[in-house]
Amino acid sequence: MVFCLMSAPTLAEDLRVTVWTGNDAHLKMLNGIAESFKENHPDVIVKFETVPVSDYTQKLTFQVAGGNPPDIAWMMEDAAPAFENAGLLMDIGPTVKAAQGYDFDDFSQPAMALWQKGETVYGIPFSTSPFMIYYNKDMFDKAGLEDPLALAAKGEWTLDKFQETAKKLAEANPGKWGFEFKDGEGYASRMTHALLPSIRAYGGDIWTNGQCGFDKPEAIAAVKQLHDMVFKDKSIVPPGEQGDYFSGNSAMTDNQISRASKMPEAGFNWGIAPLPTGPGGESPVIGQAGLVVFEQGKHKELAAQFVAHMTDKENVATMAQFFPPARKSVLDSEAFINGNKLVPAEQMKNVSSAITKGRVHPAHEKAPQILAAMAPRVDALWKPDANVEDALKGVCAAIQPLL
Numbered sequence: 458m459v460f461c462l463m464s465a466p467t468l469a470e471d472l473r474v475t476v477w478t479g480n481d482a483h484l485k486m487l488n489g490i491a492e493s494f495k496e497n498h499p500d501v502i503v504k505f506e507t508v509p510v511s512d513y514t515q516k517l518t519f520q521v522a523g524g525n526p527p528d529i530a531w532m533m534e535d536a537a538p539a540f541e542n543a544g545l546l547m548d549i550g551p552t553v554k555a556a557q558g559y560d561f562d563d564f565s566q567p568a569m570a571l572w573q574k575g576e577t578v579y580g581i582p583f584s585t586s587p588f589m590i591y592y593n594k595d596m597f598d599k600a601g602l603e604d605p606l607a608l609a610a611k612g613e614w615t616l617d618k619f620q621e622t623a624k625k626l627a628e629a630n631p632g633k634w635g636f637e638f639k640d641g642e643g644y645a646s647r648m649t650h651a652l653l654p655s656i657r658a659y660g661g662d663i664w665t666n667g668q669c670g671f672d673k674p675e676a677i678a679a680v681k682q683l684h685d686m687v688f689k690d691k692s693i694v695p696p697g698e699q700g701d702y703f704s705g706n707s708a709m710t711d712n713q714i715s716r717a718s719k720m721p722e723a724g725f726n727w728g729i730a731p732l733p734t735g736p737g738g739e740s741p742v743i744g745q746a747g748l749v750v751f752e753q754g755k756h757k758e759l760a761a762q763f764v765a766h767m768t769d770k771e772n773v774a775t776m777a778q779f780f781p782p783a784r785k786s787v788l789d790s791e792a793f794i795n796g797n798k799l800v801p802a803e804q805m806k807n808v809s810s811a812i813t814k815g816r817v818h819p820a821h822e823k824a825p826q827i828l829a830a831m832a833p834r835v836d837a838l839w840k841p842d843a844n845v846e847d848a849l850k851g852v853c854a855a856i857q858p859l860l
Contacts, residue, residue: 470501479507488503494766506527531746541574549749563786585783587714590709593707623693637693639651641694641699656675664860671856680845681845703719713744743815744817750764837851
């Protein structure tokens with residue numbers, strides 16, 4: 458779907474921006490930022506084009522290959538290196554740094570690491586968003602259980618407690634589930650997002666420094682626990698089933714703060730809490746997205762100017778209600794902690810803490826090929842009688858040549 462700010466005058470310049478959200482609150486906010494851009498660019502019309510998250514990178518790749526890239530794209534962290542190394546992205550550094558009052562140095566260096574090589578700036582992160590546990594408080598109350606936020610405050614929110622709690626929730630709420638992987642896509646487009654939090658909490662990683670980590674003892678232990686939750690405890694939504702936390706069919710899920718925009722329609726009491734800790738300690742996982750401009754674009758300089766406008770201090774503060782910022786001045790502000798009308802300040806402090814302590818989801822220039830190679834091996838993992846260790850060794854055998 459395409460959302461236009463107004464009908465285009467004859468001589469207007471259109472900027473096409475691909476996004477993966479169709480949420481009304483998000484689009485209203487984005488259209489407001491685009492409208493403010495018109496104060497200095499009255500003949501520019503910004504069009505936000507929604508592409509479903511499950512197909513986003515693939516469709517963006519097809520558009521670029523077909524010679525019809527958007528002017529600007531929201532790009533996920535796992536895809537960024539591939540586009541950068543292929544020479545498809547414009548260096549927007551000179552434009553954004555020259556923008557009045559921009560203060561490029563206000564961006565956290567760790568947050569910029571994925572989007573910058575030396576002085577070359579390939580993108581500006583607009584969302585540096587940690588994974589949090591969303592929970593259905595009504596289902597916890599029905600089961601007579603302490604919720605994750607209360608457990609985390611006491612230092613008792615561990616992976617073992619998570620497993621125990623998810624099982625009790627499923628038992629106390631017949632026909633529903635204790636936990637659902639992110640976006641219900643944990644067996645497909647979000648397979649690494651499903652596995653990474655537990656693996657990190659055990660002290661491992663999915664890959665690092667060119668080495669596969671799926672076959673390491675920490676990862677094997679973490680995934681065995683998840684496998685038990687799916688097939689023995691029957692507390693995690695299994696392959697082929699739809700849990701849909703946001704409709705009240707799962708008691709917990711992991712997701713990012715932007716999904717809070719869906720909660721007013723959920724019809725139940727809810728909250729967010731940190732990810733459970735494990736043998737490796739507290740290990741927040743951060744998903745990141747940046748705004749990039751394509752070299753093939755028709756309005757490159759104008760597009761870079763809009764990126765500068767969209768990511769200036771004022772607009773980053775506006776977007777922070779849904780998309781946690783990479784600007785230090787905004788992240789440290791009371792406006793961020795108190796800026797989300799849906800999430801209490803106490804819970805937003807956990808979001809801020811996770812950004813400070815967390816690590817971004819691993820990225821790689823061959824991420825699309827890696828995920829394609831992983832897919833059949835991961836499918837084999839999610840069988841009731843799967844040998845988890847052998848399946849994970851198979852994952853490494855498939856992806857190590859690509860790493």
